[in-house]
Amino acid sequence: MTSLTAAPLGFGLGLRSDHYAAILERRPRLDWFEILSENYMVGGGPPLANLLCIRADYPMVMHGVSLSIGASDPLDENYLNELKKLSDIIEPKWISDHLCWTGYGGVNLHDLMPLPATEEAVRHVAERVRRVQDRLGRRLLLENVSSYVAYAQAEMPEWQFLGAVAEQADCLILLDINNIYVSAFNHDFNALDYLDGVPAARIQQFHLAGHRNYQSHIIDTHDQLIIDPVFELYGEAVRRFGPISTMIERDDNIPPLQELLDELDRVRGVAASAVRNRAA
Amino acid sequence: MRLADLQRQFTAYVLRRPNRMLDLVAEGGAPADLRLGVYAHAYGARLAEVLANDYPQLRSLLGEAEFERLALAYLAQHPSDCFNARWFGRHLAGFLASAQGWCERPELAELAALIWAVGEAFDAADVVPATPADAGSLPQAAWLNLRLEFLPSLRLVATRWDVAPLVRAAAEAMARPRRLPEPVLVAVWRPHWEVEFRVLDPDEAVLLRAAGEGAEFGDLCQLLLSSAGETAAIARAVGLIRLWLEQGLIARLEHAAPLSTG
Numbered sequence: 439m440t441s442l443t444a445a446p447l448g449f450g451l452g453l454r455s456d457h458y459a460a461i462l463e464r465r466p467r468l469d470w471f472e473i474l475s476e477n478y479m480v481g482g483g484p485p486l487a488n489l490l491c492i493r494a495d496y497p498m499v500m501h502g503v504s505l506s507i508g509a510s511d512p513l514d515e516n517y518l519n520e521l522k523k524l525s526d527i528i529e530p531k532w533i534s535d536h537l538c539w540t541g542y543g544g545v546n547l548h549d550l551m552p553l554p555a556t557e558e559a560v561r562h563v564a565e566r567v568r569r570v571q572d573r574l575g576r577r578l579l580l581e582n583v584s585s586y587v588a589y590a591q592a593e594m595p596e597w598q599f600l601g602a603v604a605e606q607a608d609c610l611i612l613l614d615i616n617n618i619y620v621s622a623f624n625h626d627f628n629a630l631d632y633l634d635g636v637p638a639a640r641i642q643q644f645h646l647a648g649h650r651n652y653q654s655h656i657i658d659t660h661d662q663l664i665i666d667p668v669f670e671l672y673g674e675a676v677r678r679f680g681p682i683s684t685m686i687e688r689d690d691n692i693p694p695l696q697e698l699l700d701e702l703d704r705v706r707g708v709a710a711s712a713v714r715n716r717a718a
Numbered sequence: 719m720r721l722a723d724l725q726r727q728f729t730a731y732v733l734r735r736p737n738r739m740l741d742l743v744a745e746g747g748a749p750a751d752l753r754l755g756v757y758a759h760a761y762g763a764r765l766a767e768v769l770a771n772d773y774p775q776l777r778s779l780l781g782e783a784e785f786e787r788l789a790l791a792y793l794a795q796h797p798s799d800c801f802n803a804r805w806f807g808r809h810l811a812g813f814l815a816s817a818q819g820w821c822e823r824p825e826l827a828e829l830a831a832l833i834w835a836v837g838e839a840f841d842a843a844d845v846v847p848a849t850p851a852d853a854g855s856l857p858q859a860a861w862l863n864l865r866l867e868f869l870p871s872l873r874l875v876a877t878r879w880d881v882a883p884l885v886r887a888a889a890e891a892m893a894r895p896r897r898l899p900e901p902v903l904v905a906v907w908r909p910h911w912e913v914e915f916r917v918l919d920p921d922e923a924v925l926l927r928a929a930g931e932g933a934e935f936g937d938l939c940q941l942l943l944s945s946a947g948e949t950a951a952i953a954r955a956v957g958l959i960r961l962w963l964e965q966g967l968i969a970r971l972e973h974a975a976p977l978s979t980g
């Protein structure tokens with residue numbers, strides 16, 4: 439049987455400019471980096487030069503925030519050109535973005551806006567994903583976002599929506615474990631139902647991150663350590679889906695590289711014991 | 719409701735324009751306005767942060783509160799229209815130069831324009847500059863029709879206020895710049911990994927601008943003739959080209975003459 443997904447890369451980190459020097463100096467032991475595509479959509483300059491140096495030593499994947507796959511505005515041709523250009527340079531293992539929309543009527547909100555879980559949205563997004571995949575010549579990974587509102591018009595739970603889009607578009611899934619935790623809290627659903635409801639064969643990557651809990655709601659801030667319940671949920675995910683490529687997203691309040699490497703060691707430990715559980 | 723309508727309503731909510739968004743949110747948990755407010759707040763906060771990161775010197779000069787007022791006013795007039803927030807602040811100098819309440823302090827627009835040029839130079843395409851040795855190897859006959867191709871990062875910013883020193887000034891040292899006796903041209907470029915900028919001498923400014931527009935060496939000498947004799951004009955033009963080569967402003971020397979093989 440052939441697998442839809444690529445072979446696992448192991449354990450990685452998001453590449454952030456604060457760490458360029460430390461990485462180039464120490465060549466730390468980690469398996470791969472995820473880059474934010476938009477950060478390198480420039481003519482040249484030091485960030486791009488650093489990126490290429492680091493690329494020589496580590497596998498990379500490209501993660502975008504601006505595709506706006508769920509928007510009703512037309513796909514941004516300029517963005518797709520830039521994305522293709524960068525992927526030709528970086529030759530990433532894969533390319534991902536979010537199951538969301540980011541603007542309307544030419545206004546960009548620079549945020550991952552949630553989509554209504556409707557049949558209309560499934561058809562709309564799937565058709566656009568197919569066009570992007572044709573353009574890039576490869577399958578796209580779509581990530582579940584953290585959300586703070588749900589819509590009255592929803593016709594199905596979010597995991598069913600994500601699964602339907604992935605099946606109809608024939609794309610892959612980047613499952614953000616922290617986002618499942620955040621949305622489960624904000625919308626009062628059971629995070630395990632989410633794990634049980636997504637198509638396992640299409641999951642190619644996991645995200646882990648920290649957040650801030652304001653009691654009435656949680657905001658996905660990526661500026662804190664991963665909390666224990668998210669580690670537990672991650673263990674459940676590995677138990678179900680196996681040793682999927684996993685990385686930590688840290689976007690704010692960025693600590694020295696070593697602290698992230700230590701956190702990544704903890705991720706490795708949780709995954710290893712979940713894999714053992716799986717075999718048992 | 720169709721997807722496009724929902725997105726139009728939500729966008730209007732975030733931009734704080736009239737909308738029906740409160741009716742469209744599912745009930746349960748935290749109140750709808752608090753949930754929606756997360757998005758509206760994030761939009762303003764994120765773009766204000768982008769501006770603060772892009773224009774730290776302007777923020778130091780204005781102070782936190784005043785800069786926040788500027789960010790709000792700018793955002794109201796220029797909702798983001800590009801996928802990359804990197805370019806969100808590109809209209810700030812124009813806004814400062816024209817908006818009431820800001821255009822009365824023209825030094826602010828000039829400082830913003832210079833800071834933006836430094837940022838653009840940082841991100842510009844990488845080209846290894848030509849060196850004085852490249853001029854040294856030119857055949858004599860090549861000089862008359864010599865044209866200069868400058869680095870893609872080169873920007874020229876005209877200022878009437880002494881804003882250039884503020885770009886590298888420490889936050890505590892920020893003070894309102896003085897008005898210059900004569901307007902000057904500031905050149906901004908990135909020869910390697912560091913962005914450079916400096917105020918040009920008046921005749922250098924005239925020549926650099928003309929050379930950037932494609933003037934040949936002979937034309938450049940002509941431009942100097944009003945204030946110098948022929949020998950002095952040629953010497954000055956050669957001297958300036960040498961200086962630009964030394965400082966890494968020039969990408970390539972173009973000429974029609976065949977290369978000497980000696």
Ligand SMILES: [Fe+2]
Pocket residue numbers: 581614617645687
């Ligand atoms: Fe994520």
